[in-house]
Amino acid sequence: MSATVWLNGRLRDIADAQIAPNDRGFLLADGLFETIRVANGQTPHLARHLARLEEGCAILRLPAPDRRLLAQAISDLLHATKLSDGSLRLTVTRGTGPRGLVPPAMPHPTVLIQTTASTMTVSAPVRLGLSRYRRDGASPLARVKSLASLPSVMSRMEAIAAGMEDALLLGMTGAVAEASAANILFLREGRLHTPPVHDGALPGTSRARLLEGGFCTECSLLPQDLKTLTGAWLVNALSLTAVSGIDAHGLSLHEELDRQLREFLFSV
Template identity: 70%
Template sequence: MNDLVWLDGRILDTRNARIAPTDRGFLLSDGLFETIRISNCKTPHLTRHLKRLAEGCAVLGLPAPAPALLHKAVADLLEATALVDGSLRLTVTRGTGPRGVLPPHVPHPTILIQAAAPPPNIPSAVSLGIGRYQRDGASPLSRVKSLAFLPSILSRMEAVAAGLDDALLLGTTGAIAEASAANILFLNENSLYTPPLHDGALPGTSRARLLEKGLCHERSISPEDLRAITGAWLVNALSLTPVSGIDIHEMSLHPEKDHLLRMFLFSD
């Protein structure tokens, strides 16, 4: 029953769930979200997501929901939906407020958790282009999963309109930052690299696990560097997708490396 949601302490049918018209998340994108993988009725990396959520709340000056509350909310929703595999979307906004930019002195956050089954069609490989939108790695907001997602939305729309699957966003440094909804891994001489945070990459949970394990390393990759790149993958909390090409640069597929990465990321 994926038409159920957890909203501010209650499990409701989606048709009966209501968010106030004055909610700042709806009006001003004043909030954060996390996308969390469900595997065999469990959320194996929930603690990582809640840690990043709390760090993001600190950046926004937003009261972070208690981890115990969110753990119970996730467990209750998983039980109610009986979802075995899929994902959860956890959204936290600053809640309702008066007109204007300045938030209320004492915010009352809105918390929404939605469950979704796995997508029916997962591409075997994707083609990418370099988009025209940039990420500012020097901004604290580049480190949080903000609801303000328009650069990613427009990048994906423009890529699809050009006959591609997705776009890479550059950082203000001129180096590649990430794709519209995923970090990127580059293969060069059998070593894996991912853009550093100062180039605008979001600190993704799967990215962090790969770095901690030593399976990839941080390195700035400019569009000119793509000539030396032999393979690439998009990676986020839910998936690992090989890249078939970036603009005019064709990428080879690497089944053995792909299998190694999948086993590490998704075998739990």
């Protein structure tokens, strides 16, 4: 696979792909991204990602790239890189601008698409700790895939330093929101649930598919109720990972339910 990216309308060698020093994505995290699964050279859930990107652009008052342009760009990049299985990272920033917070009246967004090759492997179960960082489910920004990811970065770093693999962030409601880079599914009394968006959960694409498919329902989860859980998984567009424990509370692994979830999410 060649080191090729798609940047602002052209396929480029990654060594020649340049972003301006005054790009607002670089300076202010003024932009969005989507991580899109590639399977057998195809992007089976691209429409969901592009719809969420457009919704995020509307929230940020950022001109959304044309869907047809992005679809063609992705097709061209997959052909150029010969990527069969892996992921695409689609990044959209507001582009360049003057110094300060106020953006230009007529922004010219920067659009970058990159590929990463991978094989679909089952990750080992992870142990989670509760993070000191919180997500504000009442904020419109909690519903977008923002480039401003420092709370997630710090949560993951601090969890690893404490001997865990990942962290759970609470919402401003005091209930569990999500992990550092994934939604959480939790099993309680034989039923599968996921935190609602108002508790701070990002409206993930895999989360939406599981809700639509009847695999889970929305339900708030307070920290004191973690001991009532019998199982949990982290889920995003690329992976499903079983949780072996949250802080001191150990969780069972459920192989058959894991298989059903994995087949539903990643068989297409």
